[in-house]
Amino acid sequence: MSDAPATSDGHVTVGSTDTAPSAPAGRISRTDVAHLARLARLAVSDQELDVFAEQLDVILGAVARVSEVAAADIPPTSHAVPMTNVYRADEVQPCLPREDVLAGAPDVEDNKFRVPRILAEEV
Amino acid sequence: MTDLTRMSASEIAALVAGGEVAAVEVAQAHLDRITTIDSQVHAFLHVDTTGALEAAKAVDTARANGTVLGPLAGVPLAMKDVVVTKGLPTTAGSKILEGWHPPYDATITERIKNAGIVMLGKTNMDEFAMGSSTENSAYGPTHNPWDLSRIPGGSSGGSSAAVAAFEAPLSIGTDTGGSIRQPAAVTGIVGHKPTYGGVSRYGLIAFSSSLDQAGPFGRTVLDTALLHEVMGGYDPRDSTSINAPVPPVVAAAREGAAAGSLAGVRVGVVRELSGEGYQPGVLAAYDAAVGTLRELGAEVVEVSCPRFEYALAAYYLIAPSECSSNLARFDAVRYGLRVGDDGANSLEEVMSLTREAGFGPEVKRRIMIGTYALSSGYYEAYYGQAQKVRTLIARDFAAAFERADVLVSPSTPVVAFGIGEVVDPLTMYRNDLCTLPASLAGTPAISVPCGLSEGLPVGLQIMAPALADDRCYRVAAAYEAAAGTLTIPEVS
Numbered sequence: 106m107s108d109a110p111a112t113s114d115g116h117v118t119v120g121s122t123d124t125a126p127s128a129p130a131g132r133i134s135r136t137d138v139a140h141l142a143r144l145a146r147l148a149v150s151d152q153e154l155d156v157f158a159e160q161l162d163v164i165l166g167a168v169a170r171v172s173e174v175a176a177a178d179i180p181p182t183s184h185a186v187p188m189t190n191v192y193r194a195d196e197v198q199p200c201l202p203r204e205d206v207l208a209g210a211p212d213v214e215d216n217k218f219r220v221p222r223i224l225a226e227e228v
Numbered sequence: 229m230t231d232l233t234r235m236s237a238s239e240i241a242a243l244v245a246g247g248e249v250a251a252v253e254v255a256q257a258h259l260d261r262i263t264t265i266d267s268q269v270h271a272f273l274h275v276d277t278t279g280a281l282e283a284a285k286a287v288d289t290a291r292a293n294g295t296v297l298g299p300l301a302g303v304p305l306a307m308k309d310v311v312v313t314k315g316l317p318t319t320a321g322s323k324i325l326e327g328w329h330p331p332y333d334a335t336i337t338e339r340i341k342n343a344g345i346v347m348l349g350k351t352n353m354d355e356f357a358m359g360s361s362t363e364n365s366a367y368g369p370t371h372n373p374w375d376l377s378r379i380p381g382g383s384s385g386g387s388s389a390a391v392a393a394f395e396a397p398l399s400i401g402t403d404t405g406g407s408i409r410q411p412a413a414v415t416g417i418v419g420h421k422p423t424y425g426g427v428s429r430y431g432l433i434a435f436s437s438s439l440d441q442a443g444p445f446g447r448t449v450l451d452t453a454l455l456h457e458v459m460g461g462y463d464p465r466d467s468t469s470i471n472a473p474v475p476p477v478v479a480a481a482r483e484g485a486a487a488g489s490l491a492g493v494r495v496g497v498v499r500e501l502s503g504e505g506y507q508p509g510v511l512a513a514y515d516a517a518v519g520t521l522r523e524l525g526a527e528v529v530e531v532s533c534p535r536f537e538y539a540l541a542a543y544y545l546i547a548p549s550e551c552s553s554n555l556a557r558f559d560a561v562r563y564g565l566r567v568g569d570d571g572a573n574s575l576e577e578v579m580s581l582t583r584e585a586g587f588g589p590e591v592k593r594r595i596m597i598g599t600y601a602l603s604s605g606y607y608e609a610y611y612g613q614a615q616k617v618r619t620l621i622a623r624d625f626a627a628a629f630e631r632a633d634v635l636v637s638p639s640t641p642v643v644a645f646g647i648g649e650v651v652d653p654l655t656m657y658r659n660d661l662c663t664l665p666a667s668l669a670g671t672p673a674i675s676v677p678c679g680l681s682e683g684l685p686v687g688l689q690i691m692a693p694a695l696a697d698d699r700c701y702r703v704a705a706a707y708e709a710a711a712g713t714l715t716i717p718e719v720s
Contacts, residue, residue, distance in 0.1 A: 133600075141596040145552060146559075148580040149592070157593065160653055164597060167654055170541040171613045174620065181615030182622060184438050184468065185670020186425045186694065191467050205331035211566035218561050221575045 133162040232257040237303045237397040237451040244302030251284035251302030258304045271390035275349035287344045301344030306390040306399040309350040312431040320433045321355040321365040324586025325564045334431020335463045343458045351386030357435045360659035364590045378644040381411025388415040399445040406663025409675040413639035413687025416677045416714040418452045419445045424670030425470035428463035436550035449705040453481035480698035484705030491525035496632025500536040506641045509681025514638045517678035517688045533624035539664040545614035552598025622669040637662045639675040639687030674700035677714045
């Protein structure tokens, strides 16, 4: 996701809204879906843009109900069970055999994962 | 000899331990059953005939050598295909993982094997555990043994159907928002979602990491508890694993059934989990079940959890947000499908083409909802606010558990619906109305059969505070002993 327009806090910007809306509601357009799909690396079809725009609009409209709850001074919960960092002894452990891991890869070369070109320029 | 496929897990284990039946015979009986009926039920994505018979033979050999067998040694089990199994196909119901053979076992897979439990194969599921009907599997739907034209629940619908169809006495599912309890309810079996952190997540293909929890299915409360005890417990390989003993669920199941009384137990009826949107037949069965708990001596009180009303909205922001992050790992590099690698397309284009081809519509929807909810400008209003609502739901639970030892509700608002009947995503999401609060709070909850509505099973949900899973089993076992188990119709 290297080329997503990241803000200083690491989040990506979607659609035309750059500032937090007072109430999370709004129409999801084909353009919005296309942008979301690009951020999520989904090469959606033209037909899917229409279907998803309609469905995401309905779903996001429904989940926006969370804004009805007065929760300004409520701490967020990321995990239901309170946790602190867990440490373990820094000891060498066996790892998976390389051939077992590479056996599941879509393409392998020289005992490594082979990937398509990463840089934009011709190789 | 009674049909081995009709026996409970505890009965089978006793026969195997006593040398009255060979584990190989038990495994073969279930494999034969799968061969006969799974073309109609489609509970399994992969049947491991060779592995199952080898595992069973190892149990028989161990017994012959005088080894003391574990409480479920020789009992067959069906494993949800979201749990990795070394050398066996693991797809999570997705085309993107078709043909992948994991290079390691999940912790729960290891524990099953070490206990001498015989894994028959991998069960069908909604793709990446996203769904309530198993219709979102890339490999076709599973059919409910009660009525093959209906859904078996989801996302663990293959696991629930396998047990209900007598293809296995036990199975394992995962529950993120209800994916064990709802399938158990609509197939007339028992299913438990443990306290979050009570069962290791190491080797579960992640959907929503703060909610995912594996748990057991069985046809009886005791069988379910026996499997829970094998699966559960601390795992240093899962950073969210709770470092505490497994709650005494087997003892609780035995005591609950033996006592024949719930005197001294305070049962809280959750006001917000009934009424509008619930089928009258479901509510009638549920009310009768509450009446049975009262007859058993329980003190029934009504409790109110006003923020439960917002559980669905909070869940369908939190789970998709975590899913959009977790599923980023399917990048066409290290495992699974790769599409469009023609030498011209860039890595990014190959990723996008692969994910487009490999993911089904529901997975794409949730990834995009999550991407949206985590976006700058929307993050606080959606994801941040959902996390605060999550806190308030946990507080509602805490307040209710001051007045009651367990809380009860229907497990689902509706009985099993027809395959293909629900097409609208939001309508599908409402299947999780009753199960979502306990998921968000990380608290344990069980579904136990409580009668029929229009000939289809209804589930009673029993919820307990974190780490008090044994209370779910105690009350469920007492209820089961009083009400009896359902007679599941024959698939022919």
